């Protein structure tokens with residue numbers, strides 16, 4: 001059982017963005033979707049989330065065609081955390097997270113639904129903010145609400161589009177730990193668009209690198225990260241080191257600088 005994307009093509013008007021993308025994430029896998037700005041990461045996650053329809057290709061999970069099932073069935077399988085969410089009116093955190101239960105709820109939420117909601121709120125460290133309106137949250141707190149909503153959905157596939165972009169260091173790490181534990185403990189399959197190559201290498205078991213509308217590297221990060229490929233794709237000279245702590249990517253410009261005389265010394 002796996003999430004499979006095959007030959008997916010997409011263009012915005014006449015601007016082709018995805019030109020035959022193939023990838024496969026094993027059930028319970030945690031896959032990083034990497035690539036420079038504009039390489040199509042968001043577009044691909046939106047296609048899997050059915051926000052956009054591809055011009056061609058297929059998306060399936062466990063053999064089920066995710067582009068053909070009903071919206072409700074799709075929402076039972078796939079949860080999507082967009083880059084940022086609309087905060088329409090004075091909805092509270094708890095009400096916003098309850099929206100994640102929509103595909104499971106009958107006429108009204110049950111006690112069990114509220115338990116799942118409160119557990120997701122607790123997991124994202126939002127308990128103290130549960131009754132606060134979304135309009136009164138910081139950017140990072142609002143981002144954590146979107147993640148809690150996706151977890152409350154209890155999906156089989158979790159798609160996250162740069163979910164840590166507004167988070168401080170502690171919550172970046174905690175969020176990635178949470179997603180990893182959801183994959184490990186609950187067998188959820190996760191695909192995360194992310195810019196930090198080192199976070200991807202540390203937390204994910206697969207890295208897929210997009211460039212020019214195609215997949216140019218795919219595999220365990222330690223194998224997929226190649227200095228020559230990354231340098232070409234990002235247009236920046238990078239070094240890749242492999243040590244006890246796994247693989248690490250560093251721009252050559254961040255290598256220690258040669259010692260230079262200070263202004264005071266040379267005066």
Ligand SMILES: Nc1ncnc2c1ncn2[C@@H]1O[C@H](COP(=O)(O)OP(=O)(O)OP(=O)(O)O)[C@@H](O)[C@H]1O
Pocket residue numbers: 012015017035036037038039040041042043044
């Ligand atoms: N709504 C849109 N209309 C037209 N072009 C778009 C639209 N959304 C994105 N694009 C273009 O499609 C390409 C891929 O964008 P996408 O947002 O998928 O890239 P990305 O890899 O997620 O980028 P980033 O790292 O900056 O978030 C870019 O060239 C972008 O300008």
